[in-house]
Amino acid sequence: MLGFAAPLVLASGSPRRRELLSGAGLRFAVRPADIDETPLPGEAPANYVRRLSIEKTDASMASPLASPVEIVLAADTTVDVNGEILEKPLDADDAFRMLRMLSGRSHLVHTGVTVSVPIAGVRRSSTIVVTTEVTFADLEDAAIDWYLETGEAMDKAGAYGIQGAAGAFVEKINGSVTNVIGLPLAETLRLLRDATSA
Structure with a gap:
């Protein structure tokens, strides 16, 4: 779908983000960024993911493996229950x-989601935050125990993956489904297009 003059780097180890980008036809290298993901005192969830996506981008670009000509894409996802x-x-x-x-x-x-691109020797970054509302059905303890036995919960924000067995818990979604998986695909592709055509 999109082609770039410079190499694209995904600063994330998330297999879901890799699958979404690959499914959209993008070719990219993966260079996960190792940062402290502890929320700041009183930090709002939307501000938290914005900050982490920026910090992941910066950490990836600071890597000895980084190139000054590459495009760096980073993302972070969290689940927000009444501000928690x-x-x-x-x-x-x-x-x-x-x-x-x-x-x-x-x-x-x-x-x-943060994208950093080199333009005329100057690196410019753009960041967006995408929010989706998800409504769960009433869950009995037995249903939660069943889901935990699948092993899906442990490596996902909010302890569920909508693309897996937890899809059975979802009654309604308002907004981007891929955002809940870990990367709002349409918005990310638009951000990449806009950043690289500026």
Whole structure:
């Protein structure tokens, strides 16, 4: 779909983001950025993912493997329940707690996406935050236990992956589905197009 004069680097180890970008026909290298993802005191969830996407981009560009001509794309996703950030669960009990919080209510999923491009020798970055509202059905404890046994919960923000078995928990989605998976694809492609054509 999109081709670039410069190489594209994804500053994320997320297999979901790789699959989404590959499915859109993009060719890219993967160079995960290792940063401290601890929320700041009182930090709003949308501000949190914005900050982390910027920091991941900066960390990737600071790598000894980085090239001054490459395009860097980074993203971070979190689940927001009344302003509380739900990141990846610490253990099965934490995952159960999160899924119990999500049961029978709506929550928000925010993804911050940052693109950094070299233009005429100057690096310019653009950042967006995309938000999707997700409504879960009422979950019985047995349903949560069943889901935890699938093993899907442990490496996902909010302890669920909508593209997997947890899709059975979702009653309604308002906004981008790919955003809930980990990367708002249409908005990311638009950001890349705009950044590289500026």
